[in-house]
Amino acid sequence: MESVSRHATSGICRRCLSSALSNSSYSRTTRPLSQLASPSPQLTSHRSGPRMRAKLAPPKTLSTSSVKRSLSLFGRKAEVAQQDAHDSARAQRVLRSDDLFHSFTHSPIPEIRQRAAFIRQHAYCPHPDHRMTRAPIDPGQTPVSSGNVAAAHVDFECPDCGIPVYCSEQHWADDYEAHLQICDTLRQINEDEHDLRSGRFFPEFEYAGPQMEEAVVNMTNWDTFLYTREFEAINADRSMRQVTRLLTYPLTIGSILHELSPYNIRKGGRLTPEGLKSLSALRYTLHPPRTGGGVGIQGLRPEAPPVRLFILGARAESSLPRNVWVQLAHLFPRGKFHLIFIGPESMANRDDEFPLPPRTASNPFGAIVEDRVWPTMKISTIVDYYHTLHKTGHFYPYDPYFDCFVMFHPGLGHPASSHDWAETVPLLLETKAPILVTGYTQHDMERDIAWVNKTCHGEFDMLMEPGENIFRSLRWDLNDLDPQDISCGNWGVWAFRGKRYEATRKEDE
Template sequence: MRQNAYCPHPTHQATRLATSPHDTEHRKTGALPPAHVRFECPDCGIPVSCSEEHYVSDYESHLEICDTLRQINEDDHDLLSGRLFPEFEYPGPQVAEEAQVNMMNWDTLLYSRDFAAINDDRSMRQATRLLTYPLSIASVLHELSPYSLRDRVTAEGLRSLSALRYTLHPPRSGSGITIAGLRPNPPPVRLFILGARAESSLPREVWIQLAHLFPRVTFHLIFIGPESMANREAEFPLPPRTPQNPFGAIVETGLGGVMKISTYVDYFHTLHEAQMFAPYDPYFDCFVLFHPGLGHPASSFEWSETLPQLLETKVPIICTGYTDYDMRRDMAWVEKEARGEMDIVMKAGENRFRSLRWDLNDADPGDVSCGNWGIWGFRGKRYEADEYRGGGKAEQQTR
């Protein structure tokens, strides 16, 4: 932080354009040259000012986030403390399918899924930081979802989600391991996770928790993005691009027979133009964008070519955001670029399964956010066509 973050005191000159109304760069109207942070707050332990004088004179504004910064600092130290982490031990499949899960909030879900009791707030924050990714998806797609027509899901959204839920919750077919129990299996449900970053490197036990919530189907997770294998080259060296594997996909199998994971270090529009995943089926496919930055000035140009292709598939697209402003900015950009060719599947709002742990931007000590704070969804507009049966009564009499 001392190398990258600048002092937020208003007497300094701005170092960049402000990205939101809450950005501290808005306050910088002075003539002093920018200075890196050096003075460490004695309460939160984070360097937040270039000097003690600036820290004291701007203490009132720092006090608004001081407690949160201290919590972030303690959580980071907790991960490196060497203690045992029972909150990272995950349960297997439900003992019986009749034992329904309760997806109203974190507490009811962890209890009904038979997680080990988490009685400490810090342990809860550590656990939810990982589980927020699969459970944010499940909370929208599950038949027991807390979101409904009364709570943020639109009429068009119910049509799309009903198609997916029809596949995710199939009726019992009497299948078994004997010859008499052989049944044809449906194709796996494909979840396209675009712009994948941290979510692609999550422990696979975390993603398998998604499959445990839908025990009668299989999943194919497809991570797509130029950063989807960042810092993982030693674990999975990128394979050469061959005629059999033209985009160098990394395929992981052996995940309990319920999940397959493919990773593409490329842009989605490149794969889409090559018809890599066509055809798309609203009963089996769904797109997920975790913190995509659709409307962010630094990344919106990367999505300008991808958005029309996403709308063309008519498949639901679930998006999350770091903050309410981040989410609303993405939504406004999509509405502007789609030019009326989109339907809202789920209205924007706070995610019930957001990460309870806060994160700090190392380049800005005042920028605090949490993973998947908000969630919303959209898809390409669908037009219903009726059969034309001729003109009115006068035309029929003429004939």
């Protein structure tokens, strides 16, 4: 059949073939990648970090293997469509792969020049001669600054990393030894930002399609996962950093809930006995046994309701392209999901959808419902605080077999955001459902755990010991309010839930 297809297309000119492919249902939709994973400096805050500017509508993609195996009149349409995408990207290319390092201030990319201006207006020089302007990032560090010179905004760009870091060249030279600790990472951030806006073709954003149940997924690390999920080979470190920046959100959840999870109760697996109980309930729901059901009347079988994932304090993750979240559905072929993004910032970077739906009797909280994301996945977004919804009983009843809470970088213990969670966390413990929490850094994670211990001491069980997330983002991010503060998405992960008291009966003597 392949030879017949080649002969059938040999007499068609390239322009006609490209036109036919553009109308074909198998053609891929290419989106500007700078909108998928680029942070927005104007929206950077002390706890949210750099945000990703992403559009809501998912590209209509098929798995690479299914496209390659498709048999039709245009047997080589996948290769031609990919070549056309390469040609269009080459025509719009701004930077070459060997020309990605540029000064932020004099960058050829307007967005990066605006970001440099934002950093100059808000970030302060970290030289010790200046008065202290912030608390140390790590409690074990010495004070950031202890001098008597007035604080000054950064103005001098390091020639090695190209990012404004000090107020003057003299202060940069005096404190050069301390700057060397993060200079290489800042340069990597610089090049990754320019790479996103270089206009090149991004094959790493062509995600894999549905997974065959007979093909086992290996979740040992990023490399084994991408290989067993039949992603296109990613041979460059920079491409790996770009793709993990987005996939870290669904994979962090999937790696914990999957039956082949790398987190287990064995030594070093970090799962506690209570965690095994909670996650076993969810895994039982997400991996249902085969029942022999079918599409006919005789094949009707009772099915479990979808697992509800409440993503609280949602920010950048709510605006991810939907084909990124669909990767979570591909990990559980027979499971069903209902993702519920909740938080006052859950509509950030989704300006195309405003104004929000009106609050009516049938939709009391003005939820935005997307029920066509995937046959087994539904997404709802509610711009409100969770404790407000909880008190109304809108999601009642809660079941540990079907409910799970997720908080990406919530800042539970941060002085500027802990008050937002003071009313929410005790209500979460009442549900007895597992709560997955991630952190930007080890200090950020430990600060959240200390706050929960202080606020709800004795009322929660630890499900997973804190530690580095296997599926963390490999790309580092820069806090525009403080260039010394670098972190990566979902660096660490831990889990807890409300304590369950086992009732025992005392036998009469």
